[in-house]
Amino acid sequence: MTPDLEKTIVETAYARWAPIYDAVCGPVMVKGRRAAAAAARSVGGKILEVGVGTGLSFDDYDNTTEITGIDMSAPMLEKARARMATGRYPFVRQVLQMDAHRMTFADATFDCVVAQFVITLVENPEQVLSECHRVVKPGGRIILVNHLYSEVGVAAAVERWAAQRTRALGLRPEFPFARLQAWAQSNENAILVERRKVAPFGIYTLVCFERAASPLAA
Numbered sequence: 001m002t003p004d005l006e007k008t009i010v011e012t013a014y015a016r017w018a019p020i021y022d023a024v025c026g027p028v029m030v031k032g033r034r035a036a037a038a039a040a041r042s043v044g045g046k047i048l049e050v051g052v053g054t055g056l057s058f059d060d061y062d063n064t065t066e067i068t069g070i071d072m073s074a075p076m077l078e079k080a081r082a083r084m085a086t087g088r089y090p091f092v093r094q095v096l097q098m099d100a101h102r103m104t105f106a107d108a109t110f111d112c113v114v115a116q117f118v119i120t121l122v123e124n125p126e127q128v129l130s131e132c133h134r135v136v137k138p139g140g141r142i143i144l145v146n147h148l149y150s151e152v153g154v155a156a157a158v159e160r161w162a163a164q165r166t167r168a169l170g171l172r173p174e175f176p177f178a179r180l181q182a183w184a185q186s187n188e189n190a191i192l193v194e195r196r197k198v199a200p201f202g203i204y205t206l207v208c209f210e211r212a213a214s215p216l217a218a
């Protein structure tokens with residue numbers, strides 16, 4: 001497996017992506033993004049979007065929810081703020097420049113934390129998952145959607161080949177599900193409640209963790 005991406009690589013990459021992100025990544029990732037937002041809407045309430053990017057997901061929410069977004073990329077957030085300025089998204093309360101490894105929110109602030117196409121890119125995925133777990137309320141959910149490593153066959157070989165070549169673009173095609181599962185197993189109050197493939201062609205995986213409503217016995 002390739003090493004986790006360094007923060008500076010990701011920052012540089014997304015400063016470059018920002019002007020073209022919606023045109024290039026909007027259509028390709030729309031179904032994964034929508035599936036994650038639909039799962040978040042079914043939880044409802046206060047939703048945190050980690051790595052909110054340009055705010056492409058705003059169209060997938062409505063007034064039944066209250067959205068806060070964070071992202072470490074100022075150029076991506078500039079696009080998200082331009083979307084908010086249209087007035088079409090009154091349920092998006094704020095977007096903040098913040099590193100997902102060190103969030104400034106109090107413990108148990110949100111009903112649901114969503115990270116769409118983010119967890120494989122961060123410098124320390126386990127630390128980000130633990131931060132998501134900290135800021136979600138007991139009984140709340142963490143919903144991730146990503147392309148995850150195929151692990152066997154031709155697809156896995158292609159992903160391993162692509163991994164080094166796409167690094168500078170802030171992309172990582174060979175991140176294994178086992179790593180997410182191991183995080184949940186090492187965290188006594190995190191429960192893996194769902195893992196399913198989503199369209200197109202099942203290339204994305206939606207993973208959902210619940211923070212136990214009351215501490216689980218060890």
Ligand SMILES: C[S@@+](CC[C@H](N)C(=O)[O-])C[C@H]1O[C@@H](n2cnc3c(N)ncnc32)[C@H](O)[C@@H]1O
Pocket residue numbers: 010014025029033050051052053054055056057070071072073076098099100101115116117118121122123
């Ligand atoms: C592939 S984009 C996904 C954007 C959006 N979620 C979407 O579905 O279109 C990944 C985003 O994660 C952000 N990101 C990466 N590492 C981060 C971190 N440590 N803290 C906050 N945001 C981060 C990047 O700046 C980028 O905007």
